[in-house]
Amino acid sequence: MSDCPFTSLLQAYHDGQLSAGRKREAEEHVSACAACAAELERLRDLSRTLADARPEPIRPDELGRLHEAIATYAREAGDDRRILRLGFGLSAVAASILIISTAWLYDGQFGKSSGHGPASPGSSSVANTGESWEHVAVGKPDTSAGARPTGTARNDVTNWMIGGTKGPDAHGNP
């Protein structure tokens, strides 16, 4: 490799990457410098050798397979998106049912049920007395305002737990 300070520009000159002004300078220098002229010839020789090794272009069958692979991917991606949208839809419906059911159960268990007709799930005749479930659970009479007298605390709890069976009436009678 030459010690000439211009050799660092030879590659860019060979690759056509110099500005017009620098290119003129390089051409003048190479015509006067044997070392740089030899290095430039080595660069050109290497490029000629590599040009012979340029890969052959894409074949028709390769291009066909490429298009097919893309079409298959696009189709499967489309199917996946449809399945995903269906999944999201079903999940939303299931979640809605769950929320509504929970709200209904909560309302039936602890809400303002009238007590007429057969007991509905979660309701009990104990709840109909206006007595709080906490008092029923521990077997203590509810002495708060509005509470009505009930029957035996244990029976009340049992009735409350099994839900819906006939329990004491508003006056505490079985």
Next chain:
Amino acid sequence: MEPGDLELVRQAARGDGAAFHALVDRHAAELMRLAVSLSATRADAEDVLQETFIGAYQGLSRFDARASVKTWLKRILVRQAARHWNRSKRSRSALPIEAADTSPAPRDAGGGGAVRVDQRIDVAAVVKMLAPEHREVIVMREFDQMSYAEIAEVLQIPIGTVESRLHRARADLRTKLEAYTTD
């Protein structure tokens, strides 16, 4: 008038499959050449090319046009090729350098150190013996005639780094080629 690359990408992003296939037809040849140069075998190159275009398809909506479509595709391809190369590295045996006989190739009568390579020597295989970062710049410059700026944009490195890698790649290539032609 034919739509430009950017318009095809936009159409494809809106779900126009034909637009994406048109993009493939436009760039497949050049990308395949690059893939072959950066892959161990042509079959690997075909896989790399498919992965490149599928990757591009997945990223259509995210393409921001800061680089050209061609640069964007080449960037994806170089990354896929590197990934593929590393994956197959362990299972890959030494690349074949075919030579019908061991007699030295004739030297250029003009002297000056010029190297003539026996036609039976697979120059492409020698290129594949280069370090990946050297192989990338040399094939983009010599096979695709890309400018330093274009190479820098694809590889996302400074132009100065492109120049220094090219310089080292050429020196290394010359050494390796000479090794097959000297006594």
